[in-house]
Amino acid sequence: MTPKRRARLAVSIVCEPGDPRLPALLAAHGPMGLIDAIRADRQLEGRPWPSAWIHRVQSLDQRLARAERLAEVAGLRWVVQGDRGWPTGLDDLDHVEPLHGATGAPVGLWVRGTGHLADLCATSVAVVGARDCTPYGAEAASEIAADAAAADVTVVSGAAFGIDASAHRGALAMGRPTVAVLACDAATDYPRAHAALLSRIAESGLVVSEQPPGHVPTKPRFLSRNRLIAGLAGGTVVVEARRRSGSLNTLHWADRLGRPTMAVPGPVTSQQSGGTHQAVRDGKAVLVTGGSDVLAELAGLGAPEPESITSTATEFDQLPAPAQRALDALSWRGARSARDVAAAANLGPHNVAKALELLARRGLAERAGDGWLLVRRADLA
Amino acid sequence: MTPKRRARLAVSIVCEPGDPRLPALLAAHGPMGLIDAIRADRQLEGRPWPSAWIHRVQSLDQRLARAERLAEVAGLRWVVQGDRGWPTGLDDLDHVEPLHGATGAPVGLWVRGTGHLADLCATSVAVVGARDCTPYGAEAASEIAADAAAADVTVVSGAAFGIDASAHRGALAMGRPTVAVLACDAATDYPRAHAALLSRIAESGLVVSEQPPGHVPTKPRFLSRNRLIAGLAGGTVVVEARRRSGSLNTLHWADRLGRPTMAVPGPVTSQQSGGTHQAVRDGKAVLVTGGSDVLAELAGLGAPEPESITSTATEFDQLPAPAQRALDALSWRGARSARDVAAAANLGPHNVAKALELLARRGLAERAGDGWLLVRRADLA
Numbered sequence: 172m173t174p175k176r177r178a179r180l181a182v183s184i185v186c187e188p189g190d191p192r193l194p195a196l197l198a199a200h201g202p203m204g205l206i207d208a209i210r211a212d213r214q215l216e217g218r219p220w221p222s223a224w225i226h227r228v229q230s231l232d233q234r235l236a237r238a239e240r241l242a243e244v245a246g247l248r249w250v251v252q253g254d255r256g257w258p259t260g261l262d263d264l265d266h267v268e269p270l271h272g273a274t275g276a277p278v279g280l281w282v283r284g285t286g287h288l289a290d291l292c293a294t295s296v297a298v299v300g301a302r303d304c305t306p307y308g309a310e311a312a313s314e315i316a317a318d319a320a321a322a323d324v325t326v327v328s329g330a331a332f333g334i335d336a337s338a339h340r341g342a343l344a345m346g347r348p349t350v351a352v353l354a355c356d357a358a359t360d361y362p363r364a365h366a367a368l369l370s371r372i373a374e375s376g377l378v379v380s381e382q383p384p385g386h387v388p389t390k391p392r393f394l395s396r397n398r399l400i401a402g403l404a405g406g407t408v409v410v411e412a413r414r415r416s417g418s419l420n421t422l423h424w425a426d427r428l429g430r431p432t433m434a435v436p437g438p439v440t441s442q443q444s445g446g447t448h449q450a451v452r453d454g455k456a457v458l459v460t461g462g463s464d465v466l467a468e469l470a471g472l473g474a475p476e477p478e479s480i481t482s483t484a485t486e487f488d489q490l491p492a493p494a495q496r497a498l499d500a501l502s503w504r505g506a507r508s509a510r511d512v513a514a515a516a517n518l519g520p521h522n523v524a525k526a527l528e529l530l531a532r533r534g535l536a537e538r539a540g541d542g543w544l545l546v547r548r549a550d551l552a
Numbered sequence: 553m554t555p556k557r558r559a560r561l562a563v564s565i566v567c568e569p570g571d572p573r574l575p576a577l578l579a580a581h582g583p584m585g586l587i588d589a590i591r592a593d594r595q596l597e598g599r600p601w602p603s604a605w606i607h608r609v610q611s612l613d614q615r616l617a618r619a620e621r622l623a624e625v626a627g628l629r630w631v632v633q634g635d636r637g638w639p640t641g642l643d644d645l646d647h648v649e650p651l652h653g654a655t656g657a658p659v660g661l662w663v664r665g666t667g668h669l670a671d672l673c674a675t676s677v678a679v680v681g682a683r684d685c686t687p688y689g690a691e692a693a694s695e696i697a698a699d700a701a702a703a704d705v706t707v708v709s710g711a712a713f714g715i716d717a718s719a720h721r722g723a724l725a726m727g728r729p730t731v732a733v734l735a736c737d738a739a740t741d742y743p744r745a746h747a748a749l750l751s752r753i754a755e756s757g758l759v760v761s762e763q764p765p766g767h768v769p770t771k772p773r774f775l776s777r778n779r780l781i782a783g784l785a786g787g788t789v790v791v792e793a794r795r796r797s798g799s800l801n802t803l804h805w806a807d808r809l810g811r812p813t814m815a816v817p818g819p820v821t822s823q824q825s826g827g828t829h830q831a832v833r834d835g836k837a838v839l840v841t842g843g844s845d846v847l848a849e850l851a852g853l854g855a856p857e858p859e860s861i862t863s864t865a866t867e868f869d870q871l872p873a874p875a876q877r878a879l880d881a882l883s884w885r886g887a888r889s890a891r892d893v894a895a896a897a898n899l900g901p902h903n904v905a906k907a908l909e910l911l912a913r914r915g916l917a918e919r920a921g922d923g924w925l926l927v928r929r930a931d932l933a
Contacts, residue, residue, distance in 0.1 A: 187880065222898040223877060271868045272876060307819055387883045390916070390926055391868060391876070436817030436829060438688055439841040448817060451832065451839045458832045458839065460820040487652045487772060495653060495772070496604055499568065502768045517607040535771070545771055 172249070177235065178202035179251050179279045180383060184234045185209060185227045188381040189273030189395035194265040202278070206231075234383075241384030242281065245358030250288055251279040258292040261402045267427045270420070273395030276402070277381035281357040284373030286348050288403075291376060295325035295350070296469055297404035298341075299397075299421050300334025300411045305443050308411035309337040311435050311461075315408060316341030316349075318462020324469065325350055327404040329396065330365055330372070334410045334418070339372055348376030350403065354388040354396040356380050361388055379403070397421040406431030406469050408459060412446030419446050422456055431468045432456040490529070493518050497526035498535055498545070506542030553630065558616065559583035560632050560660045561764060565615045566590060566608045569762040570654030570776035575646040583659070587612075615764075622765035623662065626739030631669055632660040639673040642783045648808045651801070654776030657783070658762035662738040665754030667729050669784075672757060676706035676731070677850055678785035679722075680778075680802050681715025681792045686824050689792035690718040692816050692842075696789060697722030697730075699843020705850065706731055708785040710777065711746055711753070715791045715799070720753060729757030731784065735769035735777040737761050742769055760784070778802040787812030787850050789840060793827030800827050803837055812849040814840040871910070874899050878907035879916060879926070887923030 172180070179202045186193055186205075196205050200215060208215050209228045227234065242249065250256045261276045268274060282288055298316050300308060312334045316326045320342040328335040330351035342349040351372050353361055357380035360366035369378050381399060382392060394417065401407050401424035412418035412434075425432045434456035437444030450456040459465050487495065496516035501507060507515075513523035527543055530536035536543050553561070560583045567574055567586075577586050581596060589596050590609045608615065623630065631637045642657045649655060663669055679697050681689060693715045697707045701723040709716040711732035723730035732753050734742055738761035741747035750759050762780060763773060775798065782788050782805035793799035793815075806813045815837035818825030831837040840846050868876065877897035882888060888896075894904035908924055911917035917924050 226895075226898045307821070311820055387885060389880050389883060391880050394868070435820060436825070436832075436839070438819055439692055439816060440688070444817070445841070448839055448841045451817075452841075452845070458817070458829055460826070460829045460833075464833070487775070499770050499772050502770060504768060514607075517603045 172239070175203060176249060176251055176279075178206050180238060180249060181206045181231055181235060183278045183381065184238060184383045185224050185231060187223075187391075188277055189275065189391075189398065191269040191272065191274045193278065194275040197278070238383040238385055241356070241358055245283060245384065247281045247283050247357050247384065249279055250282055252276065256282075256288045258289045258403055260292065260405075261399070263428050264398055264402045264424075267398075267424070270398070270423060270427075271394040272391060273398060277399060279381070280399075281380050281382070281384065282377045283357045283379075284377040285375060286350070286377040288350070288377055288379065291325045291348060291350055292327070292403045292405075294323060295327050295404045296465060297327045297400045297407040297421060297425070298334070298338035298410060299328055299400060299407065300409050300418050301413060301416060301443050302331050302333040302335075303443070304333035304337070304411045305437075305441060307437060307441070308334055308435075308443055311437075312337040312410040313341035313344070315410065315435070315459075315462050315465055317345050319465060320345040320347035320349070322462075322466055323347075324405075324466065325376070327352065327400055329353070329400055330361070330369060330378070332362060332364075336365060336368060338410075339368060343371055343375075350376050351378045352396055352400045352403065353378060353380045354382070354392040356382045356384045356386045358384050359387075393417065394420055398424045401425040401428060401430070404430070406433065406465075408433040408435065408465055409447050409450065409456065410435045411437060411441075411443040412450075413442050414445040414449055416446045419450060419455075422450055426455060431471075433459040433465060433468055435459060490533075491526070493522050494526040494529045497523060498530055501530075501536055501543055501545040503545040506539035506544050508542045512543060553620070556584060557630060557632055557660075559587050561619060561630060562587045562612055562616060564659045564762065565619060565764045566605050566612060568604075568772075569658055569764075570656060570772075570779065572650040572653065572655045574659065575656040578659070579646075618766055619764040622737070622739055626664060626765065628662045628664050628738050628765065630660055631663055633657070637663075637669045639670045639784055641673065641786075642780070644809050645779055645783045645805075648779075648805070651779070651804060651808075652775040653772060654779060658780060660762070661780075662761050662763070662765065663758045664738045664760075665758040666756060667731070667758040669731070669758055669760065672706045672729060672731055673708070673784045673786075675704060675850075676708050676785045677846060678708045678781045678788040678802060678806070679715070679719035679791060680709055680781060680788065681790050681799050682794060682797060682824050683712050683714040683716075684824070685714035685718070685792045686818075686822060688818060688822070689715055689816075689824055692818075693718040693791040694722035694725070696791065696816070696840075696843050696846055698726050700846060701726040701728035701730070703843075703847055704728075705786075705847065706757070708733065708781055710734070710781055711742070711750060711759070713743060713745075717746060717749060719791070720749060724752055724756075729753075731757050732759045733777055733780050733784065734759060734761045735763070735773040737763045737765045737767045739765050740768075774798065775801055779805045782806040782809060782811070785811070787814065787846075789814040789816065789846055790828050790831065790837065791816045792818060792822075792824040793831075794823050795826040795830055797827045800831060800836075803831055807836060812852075813837040814846060814849055816840055871914075872907070874903050875907040875910045878904060879911055882911075882917055882924055882926040884926040887920035887925050889923045893924060
């Protein structure tokens with residue numbers, strides 16, 4: 172590992188990944204300058220270093236050696252800014268305000284697996300949601316992921332129980348690679364029950380983390396991990412989330428990044444859809460009902476023209492006036508003779524026959540014995 | 553009946569209620585002037601009368617006598633503009649463009665029942681939707697209607713099978729009056745299977761129609777009836793509707809009237825929610841998940857502040873820095889001693905104890921044997 176790459180690793184060990192102070196410090200002093208200054212306890216910009224950084228830098232060499240040893244055993248690769256494999260979309264995070272005490276592009280990413288991170292993320296969507304999801308939510312997540320995968324859109328998620336796992340599996344079932352972003356290091360199978368799933372993901376896609384090998388998942392790391400899911404993906408879909416759920420946090424990051432934010436509705440009686448409904452109500456996410464809606468949002472196409480919801484409007488309006496009057500004279504409660512229709516619609520025998528034939532062709536009327544009936548249609552309330 | 557009131561009835565008999573030409577003709581010539589001109593086949597504004605109007609005016613006296621006889625038998629009242637019982641909100645319809653060949657305030661309304669129409673509609677909401685609804689939709693409609701009724705908001709609907717009937721029943725079950733607007737005349741129990749429901753509605757509320765007694769429901773009358781539902785109510789909720797369903801037509805009228813338009817989401821796998829999802833996606837309706845959302849929209853309060861969806865943000869950010877560092881040092885995979893937490897968080901023994909106690913009080917950490925565990929919470933993904 173080159174000194175500069177190792178310096179980035181050192182930063183991720185000494186300073187908690189996602190620390191909001193890092194983007195400015197790295198931009199001003201570079202990773203080597205930053206580590207040297209902390210090690211020498213030499214203040215930059217007149218501010219003392221956080222005591223935790225001073226504490227960790229004192230045992231940096233052992234920590235670095237341990238991380239590199241663990242990475243080697245697990246076959247992890249260290250991808251940093253400037254590498255061809257670096258997804259440049261992550262750099263947008265440097266301009267987003269902190270949330271839960273984290274922000275900024277990661278100092279680097281550890282990846283496990285055969286995929287090429289930048290290529291995989293070039294066209295991608297995050298599909299995330301509740302761990303305690305319903306069978307409905309799991310099914311919806313898998314379907315959306317499968318549709319995205321089939322369209323060569325990489326599914327990015329967090330490998331958690333519930334929606335995340337269903338999303339990864341939906342993509343894998345289509346034989347397409349998927350990207351899992353962990354809150355612990357990339358070498359650890361977390362949750363442990365997903366060891367086989369994570370191995371499967373690494374076969375064609377990638378397991379990704381900004382945490383140095385050896386770091387365990389903590390609450391803040393779950394929350395700062397979410398910014399990477401949003402930052403790696405071209406847009407974010409939340410499938411199920413309770414109100415105030417952490418899954419909505421990923422939506423927040425996508426929103427701040429100016430990328431499409433989407434939410435799947437569900438039964439209003441389901442608490443697991445409470446957060447997605449709230450996000451739509453608050454204008455924080457667009458409602459999507461499936462893969463085609465998601466692909467349209469990612470393509471910036473959005474919803475179809477509003478006119479389409481009242482397209483039955485034109486069906487009546489486009490009829491010639493005699494046919495409108497004949498239609499008006501028909502009932503679905505009992506057949507009326509052409510003669511009665513003619514009288515009610517004030518039409519001659521020839522015109523009423525023409526009008527009724529037209530209505531029959533349009534599926535609006537039908538013969539019933541000697542008379543005519545209005546066709547009963549489910550699309551008319 | 554005074555000659556002027558009878559002239560309005562004559563207009564509703566001669567000219568199909570909802571004819572888009574009526575608002576201007578009535579404003580310019582009044583009901584009596586209009587009927588006189590049609591009867592005399594005297595052109596107004598240089599245009600010949602529609603042949604259907606000429607046809608009907610020839611037998612107007614018999615038609616009037618029949619309508620009045622039917623109304624008397626059924627105990628209908630005829631409410632017209634200027635009456636104390638007239639809901640003035642209907643007059644807004646005179647300024648809405650035609651849809652399906654209909655628009656405008658009704659010439660008058662026939663009402664059956666004991667309710668006071670203007671009072672009932674002063675605070676009201678239309679709850680409408682699919683006839684072929686699901687049990688989920690029926691339940692949602694009843695719940696919303698019950699919540700509205702409990703808040704003294706009158707439920708207006710169309711007495712159709714499915715969502716409409718569930719909405720009426722939800723209000724009646726709370727012992728509150730409800731208003732049913734029919735596409736046939738107000739004397740007819742339509743659908744016939746709802747005869748008992750309509751009688752129940754008339755006991756405390758009203759069964760309403762703009763159609764003269766004797767008029768049967770036809771396709772155009774169902775569509776023009778929807779404008780009255782939207783025009784009588786302070787806002788419209790669609791609970792379930794297939795894509796391109798006629799139920800969305802009521803939403804369209806409410807939208808054109810500038811009144812709150814709302815739609816209830818459902819499973820994306822349900823065709824009966826396809827139209828409501830589309831309406832939300834198209835920005836034609838606000839997503840509502842229950843009675844409280846509906847009441848908020850009617851009150852013009854709308855959705856709560858967007859910030860609330862990420863309110864967990866502040867939970868971590870509001871902790872003092874030592875508590876943040878202590879939290880960071882905890883794991884939910886295994887307990888850590890206070891001493892280990894102190895080392896990792898770079899805190900003294902007193903400060904780490906204080907920090908851990910604070911985290912315990914906030915429900916973020918808990919004692920486990922001699923050590924401390926991060927509390928596993930469903931709201932963190």
